[in-house]
Amino acid sequence: MTSPEIQEKVKEIKRSFRQMMDGSVAQSMRDKGVNYKLNWGATLPRLREKADEIGKDYDLAIALWKEDVRECKILASMLMPPEQILPEVADIWMEQIPSQEIAEQVAFNLWQYLPYAPEKAFQWMASEKEYDQLCGFHVLTRLFMNHQEPNERGINEYLDQALAALQGPFPAVRKAAMQSLMRFAELGLVYERMAKSAAKSINLEFF
DSSP states (O other): HHHHHHHHHHHHHHHHHHOOOHHHHHHHHHTOOOSSOOOOHHHHHHHHHHHHHHHHOOOOOOOOHOBHHHHHHHHHHHOOOOTTSHHHHHHHHHHHOOOOOHHHHHHHTTGOOOOOEEEEEEHHTSSSSSHHHHHHHHHHHHHHHHTTHHHHHHHHHHHHHHHHHHSOHHHHHHHHHHHHHHHHTTTOHHHHHHHHHHHHHHHOOOO
16 A cells, blocks of 8 residues: 555554544543543454554555554554564554553463564563563463473573562562462473572562
């Protein structure tokens, strides 16, 4: 599509959000302090249906991400072909994530499928920024669930960062780090022992 065609498609998509509008969802987010320039309160299943209808589209995803609209950003993460987004573009998107919800959606819809997902996950996990860490641990949780095992150096780095996060200031990151540690333990008996030993070192009960 040409640039004018893409902009027209963005307008058409934004108009379609009116039919998905759910005021109670939008109000619930505002009550929790989550504020977007525009938020229709569209549910995730409705947005997934829209993404499936459109299909993967790099240029459209880039254009939608630039909109300060909750639904546009979530849809962008669903439409972006993971094999096409360059690491430097992924970094730009990461810097522009405005909320915990968007961080979690991008991690689930896009980051976990990147060809370079492990490298980015370790980079983000070691960041001092809340949403970077959140995405890093969410991606690692998914990779562990897919039976991807880190190498020895990766194991040591992961456990160090997970312990730091579990004692860190961000509740959502603490929860994500704990989830990742549980999935890490499921990789096998040796991993389970390492996870329990690490948790014990900070007086954390780990089952």
